[in-house]
Amino acid sequence: MPRNKAIEKKLKEKKLSDISRRDMLKMxxxxxAVTILGPTLLxxxxxxxxxxxxxxxxVLCAPTPVPVSPATTPFLDNLPIPLPAVPQFLSPTPTENxxxxxxxxxxxxxxxxxxxxPAITYQMEAKAATHQFHSNLLPSYAxxxxxxxxxxxxxxxxxxxxxxxxKNSLPxxxxxxxxxxxxxxxxxxxTSPESDGFAQxxxxxxxxxxxxxxxxxxxxxxxxxxxxxxxxxHTFWFHDHHAGETANNNYLGLNxxxxxxxxxxxxxxxxxxxxLRLPNYYGITDIPLILTEKRFCAAANGRNEMFxxxxxxxxxGDKWVVNGKIQPKFAVRxxxxxxxxxxxxxxxxxxxxxxxxxxxxxxxxxxxxxxNFLEHPFDLSTRTLDVFVAMRFDVIIDFAAFPVGTSVYLKxxxxxNVTGGGPAxxxxxxxxxxxxxxxxxxxxxxxxxxDTPPVPADLVEMPDPPVPDGSFEWRFTLEAGQFKINxxxxxxxxxxxxxxxGSTEEWTLRNNVLAGNWVHPVHIHFEEGRIQSRTTRPDxxxxxxxxxxxxxxxxxxxxRDVYPLPGQHTVVLRQRFRDFxxxxxxxxxxxxxxxxxxxxxxxxxxxLAQLREKRREIAQRRAEEGVAPIYSKEELG
Amino acid sequence: xxxxxxxPSVGRDEAPRVPHVGSPGAVGFTNxxxxxxxxxxxxxxxxxxxxxxxxxxxMYASCxxxxxxxxxxxIKVHQALKDRMGRDLFMYSISIKPEDDDxxxxxxFAEMHGALLPGWTFLTGDPYDIExxxxxxxxxxxxxxxxxxxxxxxxxxxxxxASNRWNEVTPMASLYTVLQHISWTNSPKPFNKVVEENEAxxxxxxxxxxxxxxRRTT
Numbered sequence: 001m002p003r004n005k006a007i008e009k010k011l012k013e014k015k016l017s018d019i020s021r022r023d024m025l026k027m028x029x030x031x032x033a034v035t036i037l038g039p040t041l042l043x044x045x046x047x048x049x050x051x052x053x054x055x056x057x058x059v060l061c062a063p064t065p066v067p068v069s070p071a072t073t074p075f076l077d078n079l080p081i082p083l084p085a086v087p088q089f090l091s092p093t094p095t096e097n098x099x100x101x102x103x104x105x106x107x108x109x110x111x112x113x114x115x116x117x118p119a120i121t122y123q124m125e126a127k128a129a130t131h132q133f134h135s136n137l138l139p140s141y142a143x144x145x146x147x148x149x150x151x152x153x154x155x156x157x158x159x160x161x162x163x164x165x166x167k168n169s170l171p172x173x174x175x176x177x178x179x180x181x182x183x184x185x186x187x188x189x190x191t192s193p194e195s196d197g198f199a200q201x202x203x204x205x206x207x208x209x210x211x212x213x214x215x216x217x218x219x220x221x222x223x224x225x226x227x228x229x230x231x232x233x234h235t236f237w238f239h240d241h242h243a244g245e246t247a248n249n250n251y252l253g254l255n256x257x258x259x260x261x262x263x264x265x266x267x268x269x270x271x272x273x274x275x276l277r278l279p280n281y282y283g284i285t286d287i288p289l290i291l292t293e294k295r296f297c298a299a300a301n302g303r304n305e306m307f308x309x310x311x312x313x314x315x316x317g318d319k320w321v322v323n324g325k326i327q328p329k330f331a332v333r334x335x336x337x338x339x340x341x342x343x344x345x346x347x348x349x350x351x352x353x354x355x356x357x358x359x360x361x362x363x364x365x366x367x368x369x370x371x372n373f374l375e376h377p378f379d380l381s382t383r384t385l386d387v388f389v390a391m392r393f394d395v396i397i398d399f400a401a402f403p404v405g406t407s408v409y410l411k412x413x414x415x416x417n418v419t420g421g422g423p424a425x426x427x428x429x430x431x432x433x434x435x436x437x438x439x440x441x442x443x444x445x446x447x448x449x450x451d452t453p454p455v456p457a458d459l460v461e462m463p464d465p466p467v468p469d470g471s472f473e474w475r476f477t478l479e480a481g482q483f484k485i486n487x488x489x490x491x492x493x494x495x496x497x498x499x500x501x502g503s504t505e506e507w508t509l510r511n512n513v514l515a516g517n518w519v520h521p522v523h524i525h526f527e528e529g530r531i532q533s534r535t536t537r538p539d540x541x542x543x544x545x546x547x548x549x550x551x552x553x554x555x556x557x558x559x560r561d562v563y564p565l566p567g568q569h570t571v572v573l574r575q576r577f578r579d580f581x582x583x584x585x586x587x588x589x590x591x592x593x594x595x596x597x598x599x600x601x602x603x604x605x606x607x608l609a610q611l612r613e614k615r616r617e618i619a620q621r622r623a624e625e626g627v628a629p630i631y632s633k634e635e636l637g
Numbered sequence: 638x639x640x641x642x643x644x645p646s647v648g649r650d651e652a653p654r655v656p657h658v659g660s661p662g663a664v665g666f667t668n669x670x671x672x673x674x675x676x677x678x679x680x681x682x683x684x685x686x687x688x689x690x691x692x693x694x695x696m697y698a699s700c701x702x703x704x705x706x707x708x709x710x711x712i713k714v715h716q717a718l719k720d721r722m723g724r725d726l727f728m729y730s731i732s733i734k735p736e737d738d739d740x741x742x743x744x745x746f747a748e749m750h751g752a753l754l755p756g757w758t759f760l761t762g763d764p765y766d767i768e769x770x771x772x773x774x775x776x777x778x779x780x781x782x783x784x785x786x787x788x789x790x791x792x793x794x795x796x797x798x799a800s801n802r803w804n805e806v807t808p809m810a811s812l813y814t815v816l817q818h819i820s821w822t823n824s825p826k827p828f829n830k831v832v833e834e835n836e837a838x839x840x841x842x843x844x845x846x847x848x849x850x851x852r853r854t855t
Contacts, residue, residue, distance in 0.1 A: 048828070048832050049828075050828045057658075060659065062664075063661070063665065064664075098839055098842075100832075100835055100836050100839045103832075105835060106835050106836075106838040106839035106842055107839075107842065107852075108842055108845075108846050108851060108852040109846065172825040172828075173657075173800070173825055174659070175657075175658045175659040176659070177659070179802065180825075193851075193852070194852065203835070204825075204826075204831045204835075205825075205831075206828045206831060206832075207831065207832075207835060244804055244805065244821075480703075480791060482791070482792055482807075488807075488809075489792070489807050491807070491810045491811070491814050492814070493810075493811060493813055493814045493817070493854050494810070494811070494814070581850070581851050582851045582852060583852065596805075597805070597807075606850060606851075610850075625809050626809075
């Protein structure tokens with residue numbers, strides 16, 4: 001249809017010129033910035049076109065001397081809430097097999113497609129954008145989904161399988177530190193591997209990829225329907241997982257949140273059967289808090305560009321950012337609120353506490369860790385909430401305890417730079433330096449929406465971890481300046497462990513490195529695990545074999561997908577591998593370590609014969625590489 | 638089967654060989670004066686990195702641990718990419734014992750391992766400069782560990798100054814993996830080439846899924 005094609009082309013050109021004009025106007029001040037790629041139209045014989053351009057590429061400031069971020073007035077900006085993602089029809093229609101002719105990135109066919117036919121579809125378009133991190137700062141160049149920083153939040157429900165089309169419209173050449181090929185992982189969805197954002201499956205600008213999220217509970221095979229409802233998880237996040245480039249791309253902004261509702265956590269506060277009746281109106285009483293660290297260059301070309309804080313030798317960030325703003329304020333009413341705290345790294349751990357107007361520590365009630373409700377919530381009022389990279393904590397704060405007109409603060413243990421080297425500001429509360437304030441809650445009035453009932457003492461029932469079918473050990477080490485697991489750095493083409501579909505294994509995570517004292521927040525893809533024990537070596541030099549038990553924290557008693565692993569610690573956990581087969585990952589979620597290839601690939605296989613074959617392959621490969629064997633003769637069959 | 642089909646398409650990087658705007662340049666890489674195994678003086682950035690795609694490893698002539706294995710694996714990489722080597726792709730082996738390794742010693746090491754090959758240069762220089770370069774290129778290293786020469790990193794650093802892409806890979810990985818990591822630093826391709834390669838990858842995936850039931854390697 002030549003006529004249609006001509007019209008289509010015209011429309012595309014028109015749209016493109018509109019975009020560039022609008023964005024040019026928006027960034028009038030940025031006229032000095034270099035535009036690396038003007039709008040281009042590239043046509044192949046398959047008539048796929050890819051148009052890009054619009055946002056001027058950044059002119060990064062010199063790496064030395066390390067810039068000190070400019071001063072920012074605290075509590076000037078309101079806490080932004082990412083808008084909910086709007087479902088939309090996709091063209092071309094998602095298909096079971098990759099629609100490469102239509103521009104989809106190559107992949108294996110979606111598993112369980114007929115069973116989990118997508119009922120709802122979204123598009124997340126990764127593209128260059130600008131975002132203002134504070135009213136005192138000029139906009140910064142960022143990579144953002146649908147141009148928004150943070151990305152729109154996907155609000156979904158169990159039993160409603162979905163496709164999220166990740167469209168890559170990033171610039172093919174960039175002066176930023178990002179790498180424009182992306183692969184998106186939904187942390188920690190029960191997702192088949194072709195939609196799991198495997199680190200090597202990145203695709204180039206111009207292509208898209210349909211990630212098929214079943215929004216099902218683990219246990220489809222055993223339970224039928226939509227799986228075992230006791231496996232419910234609610235607070236997910238998606239992010240780029242490009243091997244070796246994860247930290248930079250996430251720092252530029254390629255991440256967002258993804259909630260899944262069910263009867264227990266229905267997305268409203270009415271009294272319905274099974275509802276836990278926690279604060280649950282998205283953006284009103286149920287608020288995402290997406291934390292990250294940043295450092296900014298001095299103003300130039302109409303921008304305050306982000307300074308690269310990625311890499312072991314790189315300086316850390318000196319500004320703490322919540323939902324894309326530095327030290328924001330949030331107006332609350334006298335009732336309970338739920339905050340879904342997420343640390344997007346790239347490397348910093350946040351140690352949070354609630355500080356009351358009188359400077360003493362307030363109470364936070366933790367109801368969920370890593371997307372899983374705890375069996376019993378617990379109050380945290382004497383220690384900090386330690387949020388390692390990629391961890392999620394759902395917490396309840398009851399502002400009814402504070403009079404109208406007062407302010408409550410979220411404190412981060414590490415100080416940030418507020419005044420850009422200027423004189424310190426007065427403490428907002430007794431004993432609380434301004435530099436330690438992450439954000440402020442202003443109690444502005446009595447509640448309009450009726451408060452939810454007290455947090456139930458019993459939230460969920462958690463299935464007992466089954467008796468394991470096998471065991472495996474992952475050793476996290478640092479050898480010759482290289483982070484390794486089981487003696488090897490990541491190789492996406494090498495399998496490092498194979499498990500049988502439907503089985504359960506007891507995995508040991510061990511960090512016996514003597515120097516460095518790294519805490520590795522270890523993340524295991526696919527299913528959630530249950531911690532069985534944690535031990536430490538009190539005297540690794542003289543008694544290397546001595547391990548003493550460490551009492552588990554209340555947040556370790558639930559299901560987890562991130563396991564902080566300090567030096568000398570060993571964590572034993574049980575995990576199941578149900579419903580899907582293929583390639584998955586285990587890695588340190590300190591994105592610097594992950595990019596230094598502290599990551600391993602493990603595969604779920606269908607049959608015992610495949611398992612034996614694969615394990616023999618692994619054993620042979622390890623022998624060739626000259627590293628210690630990991631399977632006993634028995635395990636190799 | 639054609640040999641080429643066995644490997645990921647590393648291909649010739651057809652982009653113009655000029656430094657990328659974001660390149661750390663002479664300041665970032667240093668422009669230290671080094672000596673080659675042919676006893677020539679070279680500037681680190683201007684002569685060795687600028688606008689080029691390079692593979693760099695650390696070694697020293699008397700190293701009997703990981704260096705010989707690394708070198709022999711690098712020879713395999715060299716063979717696989719020999720029509721690019723010395724044209725737009727280069728290998729540099731930098732001595733981290735520059736006091737011991739004069740150009741003649743490096744030449745002997747290269748000769749002994751069969752590494753006197755086009756596009757592959759062994760380098761020595763002032764210890765201070767080498768230490769600086771080492772820190773800049775292998776910045777992930779834990780400082781405490783890397784002051785110990787016996788356990789220096791064995792990773793290959795891959796840099797394309799024309800696209801400002803950096804990568805790293807262990808030389809112990811399969812040749813397939815090493816070549817793939819090199820290709821990841823290639824300059825961006827025209828979109829029609831991207832589409833072509835995407836189709837080719839899909840064919841390989843389809844074949845694997847048919848043979849093994851799921852995607853295994855590619």
